[in-house]
Amino acid sequence: MIGADANGSGADSNAIAATSAGFDNPVLQSQAMYRNLLSAMAQPGRIISCDLSLEVPLPLWPTTAAAALTLLDFDTPLWLDPVAATVLPLSDYLRFHCGCPLVQASGNAAFAIISDPAELPPLNVFAAGTDEYPDRSATLLIQVERLDDSRGVILRGPGIESKQCFQAKGLPSGFWQQVQENHSGFPQGVDMIFCAQDRIAALPRSTQVEV
Numbered sequence: 001m002i003g004a005d006a007n008g009s010g011a012d013s014n015a016i017a018a019t020s021a022g023f024d025n026p027v028l029q030s031q032a033m034y035r036n037l038l039s040a041m042a043q044p045g046r047i048i049s050c051d052l053s054l055e056v057p058l059p060l061w062p063t064t065a066a067a068a069l070t071l072l073d074f075d076t077p078l079w080l081d082p083v084a085a086t087v088l089p090l091s092d093y094l095r096f097h098c099g100c101p102l103v104q105a106s107g108n109a110a111f112a113i114i115s116d117p118a119e120l121p122p123l124n125v126f127a128a129g130t131d132e133y134p135d136r137s138a139t140l141l142i143q144v145e146r147l148d149d150s151r152g153v154i155l156r157g158p159g160i161e162s163k164q165c166f167q168a169k170g171l172p173s174g175f176w177q178q179v180q181e182n183h184s185g186f187p188q189g190v191d192m193i194f195c196a197q198d199r200i201a202a203l204p205r206s207t208q209v210e211v
Helices: 013-020 026-042 062-071 088-098 175-184
Strands: 078-080 111-114 139-143 147-156 164-168 191-195 199-203 208-210
Touching: 026 062, 026 191, 026 199, 062 088, 062 111, 062 139, 062 191, 062 199, 078 088, 147 199, 164 199, 175 208
Parallel strands: 078 111, 111 139, 139 191
Antiparallel strands: 147 164, 147 208, 191 199
16 A cells, blocks of 8 residues: 555655545445446447546546446455556555455456556456356456447347447457457356446447457
């Protein structure tokens, strides 16, 4: 945590700022974000706008921070990508507001934050659950520069009437082939929430992807 004496002298000012920020109204704002997340998961590929006024430590987007504040707690081990893991104010922020333990092994995480999509490891390094307990899988919060539902891959499956176009800027080469493999193991597999600056979209493991 933050290195400081009893009076706070010597503490990194950025770290102090990180732990002082959060939802202004935790109950109402977390409920609103939870509804946004539910809508995104129920309608894969649909872009949901989020009305947020959060000051968060870089490299987090406000949407990523809001999702973390809503979903994470003492029982949800969190993995950070190599970029985010080196930012002390970010780690302090998440520990302070969420109480979530940080893990170094991706396979032990219930949630993962990918602050830079270029740092996204193969999807199969994360927990996919088991046949008996498919809910013991990881959910990935993946930050992207832009979301687009007018072009890109074609999504089909539960929550989609016919088909849904979807594109997220900055994903690594071969990502959509990995998503197809992830879906092939259903009901096992990881779920993904894409976070842009003020919008989110989701890709649950039940969704089929046509590249």
